[in-house]
Amino acid sequence: MREIDVGLVSKTIEKLCIEANCALPCDVKKSILDFTETEVSPIAKQILKDIKENFEIAEKENMPICQDTGMALVFLKIGQDVHFVGGSLNDAVNEGVRKGYKKGYLRKSVVSDPIERINTNDNTPAMIYTEIVDGKNVEITVAPKGFGSENMSAVKMLKPSDSLEGVVNFVLETVEKAGANPCPPIVVGVGIGGTFDKVTLLSKKALIRPLNKRNPNPFYKNLEDELLLKINNLGIGPQGLGGKTTALCVNIETLPTHIAGLPCAVNINCHVTRHKTEVI
Amino acid sequence: MQKYINLPLTKDKVLALKAGDRVYLTGEIFTARDAAHKRLCESIEKGEKLPFDINNATIFFVGPTPAKEGQIIGSAGPTTSYRMDSYSPILLKHGLSGMIGKGDRSAAVVEAMKNFGGVYFAAIGGAGALISKCIKKSEVIAYSDLGTEAIRRLYVENMPLFVVIDSLGNNLYKTARKDFKESDF
Numbered sequence: 030m031r032e033i034d035v036g037l038v039s040k041t042i043e044k045l046c047i048e049a050n051c052a053l054p055c056d057v058k059k060s061i062l063d064f065t066e067t068e069v070s071p072i073a074k075q076i077l078k079d080i081k082e083n084f085e086i087a088e089k090e091n092m093p094i095c096q097d098t099g100m101a102l103v104f105l106k107i108g109q110d111v112h113f114v115g116g117s118l119n120d121a122v123n124e125g126v127r128k129g130y131k132k133g134y135l136r137k138s139v140v141s142d143p144i145e146r147i148n149t150n151d152n153t154p155a156m157i158y159t160e161i162v163d164g165k166n167v168e169i170t171v172a173p174k175g176f177g178s179e180n181m182s183a184v185k186m187l188k189p190s191d192s193l194e195g196v197v198n199f200v201l202e203t204v205e206k207a208g209a210n211p212c213p214p215i216v217v218g219v220g221i222g223g224t225f226d227k228v229t230l231l232s233k234k235a236l237i238r239p240l241n242k243r244n245p246n247p248f249y250k251n252l253e254d255e256l257l258l259k260i261n262n263l264g265i266g267p268q269g270l271g272g273k274t275t276a277l278c279v280n281i282e283t284l285p286t287h288i289a290g291l292p293c294a295v296n297i298n299c300h301v302t303r304h305k306t307e308v309i
Numbered sequence: 310m311q312k313y314i315n316l317p318l319t320k321d322k323v324l325a326l327k328a329g330d331r332v333y334l335t336g337e338i339f340t341a342r343d344a345a346h347k348r349l350c351e352s353i354e355k356g357e358k359l360p361f362d363i364n365n366a367t368i369f370f371v372g373p374t375p376a377k378e379g380q381i382i383g384s385a386g387p388t389t390s391y392r393m394d395s396y397s398p399i400l401l402k403h404g405l406s407g408m409i410g411k412g413d414r415s416a417a418v419v420e421a422m423k424n425f426g427g428v429y430f431a432a433i434g435g436a437g438a439l440i441s442k443c444i445k446k447s448e449v450i451a452y453s454d455l456g457t458e459a460i461r462r463l464y465v466e467n468m469p470l471f472v473v474i475d476s477l478g479n480n481l482y483k484t485a486r487k488d489f490k491e492s493d494f
């Protein structure tokens with residue numbers, strides 16, 4: 030058994046909120062640069078260059094890459110030999126978010142009730158995802174999620190007879206419908222299988238997998254490549270102004286499912302795909 | 310075509326702008342998002358005076374991050390415009406000329422732009438740090454209780470934009486992608 034003070038969780042989250050919002054992960058930066066080389070439309074090329082200039086300014090001046098600094102998604106992989114001390118874990122997570130968003134001059138974009146809509150003014154509560162794993166460490170990932178892209182996401186309970194074609198069509202349909210709204214170039218997280226709720230979680234987890242890490246199953250790796258190609262043939266382009274760079278990457282995550290179902294979820298993220306991880 | 314435009318956007322300037330133009334905008338604009346739009350339209354309905362002169366005005370759909378010490382404004386990129394679609398026609402009818410956001414607009418908005426002379430610009434979504442550099446002044450002028458959603462008067466210098474929908478209803482979102490579309494699904 031290892032004791033971890035929840036104050037350490039708080040401090041780590043505070044720091045990760047600021048870092049994730051101001052510096053884009055290397056894999057995302059590299060992908061944007063690579064697509065700038067291959068893009069054929071002059072307007073699209075210019076937009077991709079502006080996007081590069083933007084993340085460079087943000088990193089240099091330690092300011093948010095995008096003004097939508099998101100809802101704070103906090104993923105905790107907790108080793109089963111860990112015992113938290115010093116207070117409530119949930120409170121500690123929210124305290125970290127509260128402090129990080131204040132100290133980092135990040136935007137407070139959370140309302141306390143979906144209908145009443147009053148801003149909580151500290152960006153809490155965080156969306157907390159816990160998972161119990163082996164070991165005595167805690168892996169903390171903070172992924173600020175913007176809602177321009179979240180709003181364009183979708184889930185569908187396909188029939189088994191819809192098969193692979195149904196999945197491909199649903200992904201393309203969702204991206205086509207999203208058009209310019211999620212700030213393309215986008216990152217597409219696809220979940221297939223599981224249940225109605227688990228499939229959406231899969232699609233969300235797919236968004237925090239690095240862009241240069243493919244699905245280990247060759248079948249799904251090929252499907253990722255095929256979907257990326259098809260999405261980039263839709264012509265939407267950066268910011269929806271036409272071009273070959275609509276998506277930077279498609280990541281697929283899967284789970285076993287029921288004989289009667291084929292759940293599929295598409296979670297869209299923008300070119301500001303942010304996440305930062307630390308192990309304590 | 311590249312055009313340098315000084316605000317306010319009088320109707321003759323609106324008519325001269327064409328979908329596809331790269332525009333650098335200089336002058337005063339106003340910020341408003343969902344909550345501020347709701348209040349503006351409620352005021353119009355009640356016959357109250359608006360917090361700024363809407364005639365020939367330009368609204369930027371943005372909710373910036375807080376400014377640090379010594380900064381004019383934080384990151385300030387556009388938010389998705391379709392959420393303002395139910396309000397924009399009312400404002401266009403009362404004199405609004407320009408809107409800055411990202412993403413396509415409804416048929417009703419485009420119709421109102423044609424009828425009353427309006428133009429819709431896209432700024433690069435997600436380029437909040439870059440866009441903040443062309444904002445030279447910022448002042449909250451109304452609804453300060455809304456925090457990031459308050460109405461601000463901004464002075465911008467050479468703000469880089471694209472005309473996406475012009476006052477004739479030409480729409481770059483609909484036309485531009487055709488050239489790059491290789492397959493349906």
Ligand code: SF4
Pocket residue numbers: 095096097098174175176177178210211212298299300301386387388434435436
């Ligand atoms: S979708 Fe992403 S890039 Fe666009 S405004 Fe939201 S967070 Fe920023």
